[in-house]
Amino acid sequence: MRNQAAILAATRGMLSINPDATMAQIAQAAGVGRVTLYGHFSSRAELIDAALADVLHRGNRVLEQLDLDGDPREALGRLVVSSWKLVDESRSLLAAAQRELPEGRIRDLHRDLEGRVQRLLERGQHEGLFRADLPVDWLLATMHALMHGAANEIAAGRLEPEDAGPMLRATLLAAYALPGDA
Amino acid sequence: MRNQAAILAATRGMLSINPDATMAQIAQAAGVGRVTLYGHFSSRAELIDAALADVLHRGNRVLEQLDLDGDPREALGRLVVSSWKLVDESRSLLAAAQRELPEGRIRDLHRDLEGRVQRLLERGQHEGLFRADLPVDWLLATMHALMHGAANEIAAGRLEPEDAGPMLRATLLAAYALPGDA
DNA sequence: ACTAACTCATACATTCCTGTTCGAGTAAAG
């Protein structure tokens, strides 16, 4: 089992470049024989599942060290900037997972991570600092969509990676602001 | 050539359900033999290119009948609501095109459609009604991303199709508003 | 030195999709 970590890292890396990456390509990137790869994960789906779970677990550990108290707007700013790179690195892995994994599986794996954001949004709504005329689910979806969009812009060369964080923060705070706000 | 329209419609329909739909599946959906399909489009890429061009051409004709004068915010509202269904119907076709078509091709086909939105955003910025602290490219990307996100939410059953238009309008107008606006 | 776990490359069977070829059927237009 001493190659597990290398395999998961390679899976992350390869699928981030190309969601259709082959088992052979992943094995090569991990510095491992293709057969050995099947020794660890007996199918492509199982590999992708494990890689996604790994990425989300790492993300969760980063975010749980984050202080989300105080003004929800400032907390959201911190959350967005911290989440951004995680999303960027794993966006293509997620695309692969959407094609390979059964229906609800992705949502299940995301639950912890998503709950963290959801609670912050709900708190902001209750404190009257985030708009409440739109459902929390939609606000969540907005955040997801914008992060994906930013990653696409970077991939297309129309956005510099270091600009994405601040732009996301500025856009999301405006989108979440109360309809008639100063 | 009397099946061209049926083929393009079937391509749209099939790829909207599954971006990996086979030539055989598309042919069957079009009520046409697989060989006949190749008679019209000599490769999968050519078919997808034609289907995308067709969809964008239709979209362009819808949008060019739209009045984009007056208050940019109201004009944007109209534009968003009108664009929304077009995007929803063709989102999966676009995903297929991203995998099958050469790099800049999609952007080329989008140019007319995108220019229309871009001009409106620029006018809004110059008139001081849209925020100018973020580049127009980013505002455009925001709109694209949110529409894709809405389509995903619908596909996942977490959003009703008839709610998407108003939510998109509300979210985008807030995101585009001046940072310190009433 | 011996064993157990882990690794490797090569090769194979299977499956699926693409794109092409063939020979023949149909339907409208002259």
Place this chain on the structure above:
DNA sequence: CTTTACTCGAACAGGAATGTATGAGTTAGT
């Protein structure tokens, strides 16, 4: 009626990817 355009199914070759089997090499622990 005959030509022309369009259609069809069946079958074939090629490539690519998945998953399996085999036999042998390497490393670590005892």
